[in-house]
Amino acid sequence: MSYDLNITAVCDHRIYRELITLEDDRRSLRFGRPLSSSNIDLYASENIVPKTAYTIIYDPQTITIQQPRMILLKNKWKQTEDYFEVVYITFKSFCPKCAGIEVINDIQYDIRGQLRQIRNENLLLQNLEKFTITEIQSNPFHTFIGTSLTALLGQRITDVSYVTSKVTQEISTTLDVLKSLQDQYISAGRTVTDGELFDSIENVRVRFDEEDPTIIRTDVTVLARSGRNVDFTQYMQLPIG
Numbered sequence: 001m002s003y004d005l006n007i008t009a010v011c012d013h014r015i016y017r018e019l020i021t022l023e024d025d026r027r028s029l030r031f032g033r034p035l036s037s038s039n040i041d042l043y044a045s046e047n048i049v050p051k052t053a054y055t056i057i058y059d060p061q062t063i064t065i066q067q068p069r070m071i072l073l074k075n076k077w078k079q080t081e082d083y084f085e086v087v088y089i090t091f092k093s094f095c096p097k098c099a100g101i102e103v104i105n106d107i108q109y110d111i112r113g114q115l116r117q118i119r120n121e122n123l124l125l126q127n128l129e130k131f132t133i134t135e136i137q138s139n140p141f142h143t144f145i146g147t148s149l150t151a152l153l154g155q156r157i158t159d160v161s162y163v164t165s166k167v168t169q170e171i172s173t174t175l176d177v178l179k180s181l182q183d184q185y186i187s188a189g190r191t192v193t194d195g196e197l198f199d200s201i202e203n204v205r206v207r208f209d210e211e212d213p214t215i216i217r218t219d220v221t222v223l224a225r226s227g228r229n230v231d232f233t234q235y236m237q238l239p240i241g
Contacts, residue, residue: 011098017043017085022077029071030059033090041087042071044079120195125230128198128222131174132234147174149236164206167218167236171204175222197225 013036020029029042038056042049052074059070071086093100118126134146147170152163179198186192202221209215216236221229 009104011092011095011102011104013090013092013095013098014087015090015096016087018088020084020086022082022084026076027073029073029084029086031068031070031086031088033068033094035069035088036091037089038069039089040071043085044077044082120193121224121226121228121230123196124198124222124224125232127178128175128220128230128232129234131178132171132220132232144177145174147171152236160208163216167206167216168204171218171220172201175201194226195224195228199223199225202229
């Protein structure tokens with residue numbers, strides 16, 4: 001509970017070592033996605049190709065607004081057995097890593113090669129979300145963590161007040177479990193900062209989307225022991241009838 005991995009980062013839309021084909025003219029190589037910067041690295045069978053050996057041009061076969069650009073070698077490539085890879089940056093709407101949302105969740109390393117950790121209020125936020133979205137008893141090692149909110153999915157709800165009460169109760173119960181676990185870690189001598197410690201629930205607001213009543217939005221504000229508020233939002237979708 002005193003540390004966790006920081007897996008959220010802003011996506012750089014960087015395509016790493018994409019395999020591309022040398023065309024019949026033995027000079028042209030086309031990117032798989034639009035190129036947002038002319039700063040690229042081209043490899044021929046693991047060996048980097050000097051930037052003086054090629055130029056970046058607009059692809060004459062493409063008529064889209066965000067035109068993919070292509071590599072044009074200054075001379076025909078003679079080695080027939082070589083294969084080509086390229087490192088470049090694309091536009092966010094074409095990025096296969098973040099699918100246009102600009103945020104990725106993946107393991108990260110710092111400049112020393114160590115796994116990046118998340119701390120303080122950011123760690124508390126991650127734990128709040130984890131305890132809320134986890135289905136109760138789905139983790140065989142920690143069956144007491146989570147909520148039964150997923151049991152609402154697939155049900156027909158006629159009583160809106162019941163949904164509001166149920167969601168609020170489930171969140172309160174699971175955060176009580178979180179607080180109890182944190183108290184145990186402190187008693188055991190684990191290092192936990194005030195920003196990581198859950199103190200109390202300040203507000204739980206459950207509301208149905210005005211345009212789509214099958215979507216429930218829950219906004220939660222909690223107070224960390226540091227005195228700072230931490231906010232998070234969870235969405236659910238279920239049939240109403």
